[in-house]
Amino acid sequence: MSIKLIKQGLNSKEAPAPMWTAKEMKDSYDVVIIGGGAHGLACAYYLAKNYGITNVAIMEKRYIGSGGSGRNTTIIRSNYLTPEGVAFYNESVKLYEQMSVEFDYNVMFSQRGHFTLAHNDSSVRIMRRRAEVNQIQGVDSRFITPQEIKELCPAIDISDHPRYPILGALYHPPGGIIRHDAVVWGYAHHADRMGVHIHQLTEVQDILVDNGKVTGVQTNRGKVNAGVVLNATAGWCSTISDMAGVKMPVTTFPLQACVSEPLKAFLDVIIVSGSLHVYVSQSDRGELVMGASVDPFASYSVKGGIGFTEGLAGHILEMFPSLSNVRILRQWAGLCDMTPDYSPIMGFTPVEGFVVDVGWGTYGFKASPVSGKRMAELIATNKTPDLLAPFALDRFERFDLVGEKGAASVGH
Ligand code: PYC
Numbered sequence: 001m002s003i004k005l006i007k008q009g010l011n012s013k014e015a016p017a018p019m020w021t022a023k024e025m026k027d028s029y030d031v032v033i034i035g036g037g038a039h040g041l042a043c044a045y046y047l048a049k050n051y052g053i054t055n056v057a058i059m060e061k062r063y064i065g066s067g068g069s070g071r072n073t074t075i076i077r078s079n080y081l082t083p084e085g086v087a088f089y090n091e092s093v094k095l096y097e098q099m100s101v102e103f104d105y106n107v108m109f110s111q112r113g114h115f116t117l118a119h120n121d122s123s124v125r126i127m128r129r130r131a132e133v134n135q136i137q138g139v140d141s142r143f144i145t146p147q148e149i150k151e152l153c154p155a156i157d158i159s160d161h162p163r164y165p166i167l168g169a170l171y172h173p174p175g176g177i178i179r180h181d182a183v184v185w186g187y188a189h190h191a192d193r194m195g196v197h198i199h200q201l202t203e204v205q206d207i208l209v210d211n212g213k214v215t216g217v218q219t220n221r222g223k224v225n226a227g228v229v230l231n232a233t234a235g236w237c238s239t240i241s242d243m244a245g246v247k248m249p250v251t252t253f254p255l256q257a258c259v260s261e262p263l264k265a266f267l268d269v270i271i272v273s274g275s276l277h278v279y280v281s282q283s284d285r286g287e288l289v290m291g292a293s294v295d296p297f298a299s300y301s302v303k304g305g306i307g308f309t310e311g312l313a314g315h316i317l318e319m320f321p322s323l324s325n326v327r328i329l330r331q332w333a334g335l336c337d338m339t340p341d342y343s344p345i346m347g348f349t350p351v352e353g354f355v356v357d358v359g360w361g362t363y364g365f366k367a368s369p370v371s372g373k374r375m376a377e378l379i380a381t382n383k384t385p386d387l388l389a390p391f392a393l394d395r396f397e398r399f400d401l402v403g404e405k406g407a408a409s410v411g412h
Pocket of ligand 1 (some may be wrong): 073075077279291361362408409410
């Protein structure tokens with residue numbers, strides 16, 4: 001990879017080929033995927049790569065990666081609370097580990113260790129329980145003391161002075177951060193090269209259903225027939241599903257995040273506190289990438305607000321008092337489709353041919369490879385893969401929920 005890059009850099013006449021190209025929209029595709037984020041693109045990639053299904057179109061109303069994939073804080077981890085969640089996200093971490101080699105392209109996955117702090121007895125109990133659930137499935141995760149946290153993260157304040165002293169942490173060494181755009185671009189590039197059509201600025205305005213079976217979509221660029229339509233949107237998943245007449249048990253909340261001005265490298269781990277509602281890592285540009293809770297009201301706004309910044313700053317300073325003079329550089333929000341059990345909804349719906357990969361709440365980006373791979377399997381084989389079975393839409397009718405709130409890094 002590096003030799004190719006060096007050669008390209010030295011030979012300025014050789015312009016790099018575009019990573020993907022705009023293609024003429026066809027009248028008909030085998031599969032139409034709504035949403036050009038990492039989930040939709042990964043599904044297209046695996047349909048083409050693993051099953052040779054290339055008559056596939058991605059319909060993206062803006063530009064690829066403009067939704068949740070470009071608005072998250074890039075944390076990858078598998079230290080969940082439920083056995084179903086751990087198995088699922090563990091496969092995702094493994095796929096992320098192979099991604100740079102698979103794409104022949106550096107996605108900058110940095111597995112630097114993820115700490116979920118506990119500030120009270122009940123959090124300590126939950127962290128210990130998560131560690132055990134993780135270990136049973138071979139996920140590297142353990143409960144550690146404040147002294148061990150300090151050794152691995154010298155900048156943190158573990159004294160008993162803060163309002164919320166640190167009593168320990170769930171330590172998950174494989175947890176990491178990644179360049180989120182690179183993930184989107186990598187899937188887009190390889191899907192495009194295998195024949196998938198990526199249609200940007202193409203808004204799906206209706207899903208066409210005849211006699212209980214999907215027949216295609218109506219877009220702002222015309223009607224397109226399709227045997228299968230996948231809803232892989234975030235933020236608008238209930239609106240899109242409504243078009244097919246399928247109700248989603250989802251409420252959408254904004255989740256704000258921000259980055260600081262660049263600082264000298266001092267934080268080479270990811271620190272999360274569910275009780276203080278904060279998570280922070282330092283990017284390779286030196287910026288602190290930080291987030292807090294979802295906004296306290298349902299909305300489709302992706303604007304940042306001063307209330308969030310103030311709350312976040314107070315909580316960050318509880319853990320890192322030395323950051324008191326650091327300035328915030330920019331701020332944004334992403335949309336989180338929350339389900340009643342904080343787990344996603346993946347699989348078939350009552351409308352034949354209409355399948356969903358939605359309801360990701362605050363967990364979406366980290367699941368992109370596994371959801372893409374397994375949704376492609378579901379579409380290609382018309383069977384639900386074992387890993388996806390717990391996340392079926394009908395679990396809400398069966399009262400068979402997958403309660404994953406206890407693994408959230410984000411306050412709700
Ligand atoms: O689940 O790790 C997480 C997370 C961090 C920010 C949003 N979700």
